[in-house]
Amino acid sequence: MTHPIDRRRLLTAAVLGGAGVVGATAFGSLAPEAAFAADDLTAQAGLADPNFAEGIITGITGGVLAVTGSDNVLYRIRVTDATSIWKLRPTTLDRVAVGDGLYARGARLGDGTLAADAVWVNIVNLHAHIRGIGRTALNLDHRGQPILAHVVPGVTAASYNGTPAVADLSLLRVGRHVQVLGAWHPGSNEIDIATVYAAAN
């Protein structure tokens, strides 16, 4: 692996240099048979998707996460440089801790390890009502349960009426319904908000 700064420079040059302008069909045929020929679909009806894992992290050894699924299935998940890790924002493996929950998607290797393409840590997706708004957090009511949803400066964004997200949260109203994507604080009823979807008028 090259140095991170060199790598960024290389990738920036690749996309912003002359060769980076690519038409919509530059990467091959868009016919469906071409797309489905590329990957074998290994999921079978009625069985768990072998390329997906979820659960609580019980150990981290090198680049391998030991995970206990909510149905007590044990997973080993290998994280590589090409794996995307989300924990409120795109991040790296050293930010992931034992006790975190995760969803992972990738390809199952011969030894049963899941080589992860993407890992989402502590991600939650809640439909709730706003009970109160403070300077640093929203008080949400999720089916009668209180949830403290922290606003993280620089990260928390709002999408109003389905438009692209903005950082301005001042259109949120008490009593309104919202959908919140965020990162759970393990063992609590608190989350950090990534994006809150709301109606504004």
Add this chain to the structure above:
Amino acid sequence: MVLWVAALQPLLIGAVLLYSSAVKLAPRRSHPPARGTALARLVGERRAAWALRLVGVVELGLGAALVLPPALPAEPVAATALALGFLGYLGYARVVVPDSSCGCMSTRRTPVSWRSFARGGLMLGGAALAVTATTSWVDAVGTRPVAGTALLLAEAAAVIAFSPELDAWWLLPLRRLRIRLSHPLAGTGRLAGLPLDSSVDQMQHSAAYRSVAHLLRSDVVEHWDEGDWRILVYSARYGARATTAVFAVPRLRYEPQAVRVALVDDQTGAAVDPPDPGTLDRNTYRHSTFHEGALADLTLRTGPLGEAVRGDAPLSGATAGMPGPGPVNVG
């Protein structure tokens, strides 16, 4: 003085019981009020609705007896017994079915909290005090009408404050008013920069994304800003080659057609040459939307971990409301 206060209590307790019975006995087309309450656990799901109605009838009878003359000594005794039973029920709900709804004064799902216990304690205290009364509330109000009205209003306010079910009457309007006067989160837009989600949204609406969506394997691996551009990096697989997909998204303007993409080979660091540009027509676009649907899970950033928090966030809700790659309209 104590006797005068005690004589007023039957009116308050009677009024609360009448309101509570009205909630339980009012005909409803949907949402059986007993569902989700601890009562359903206590007497069984099938009998819960009838048990709740029975409690409502008892409350109606006792409430009416307390409010209407004559003031019999047995009435506050019965009210004390009912308040004790109610507190016991709350304790049972709290210990055995902590997630259950109280089912007390609203059909809205309201978990048992310290406020429910405070209200129960208030009712118990009032009923116990009323046992010592020697006159009816009508006489007590008649002797000191202003003080009596003020005391009853204060007690009613305490009952309302301790009723989570009634927050929608006063607490939410108060908070709405406060936020209209001064929104605590005003100014968040000025401090923070452009959210990553906004760039991802713009990218997902671009032709460049549609051309490589079926190759992407990961979510955003990293991102940074480069002048007027935001660079988004994804892992991709092109045939058997591990590659990196790099998107350049206009940072401060919404112009999805300006989004650029390049594939870089992870081994050689060289840009991957597109083999066959092909032609762009209406049909190929329609196919490309189909690919996005099939592979949406690769690029989705919204897998729910609701189970970890509450155990009930629906998996199918992952994409609900998310402005993902919508259908493509081509001229």
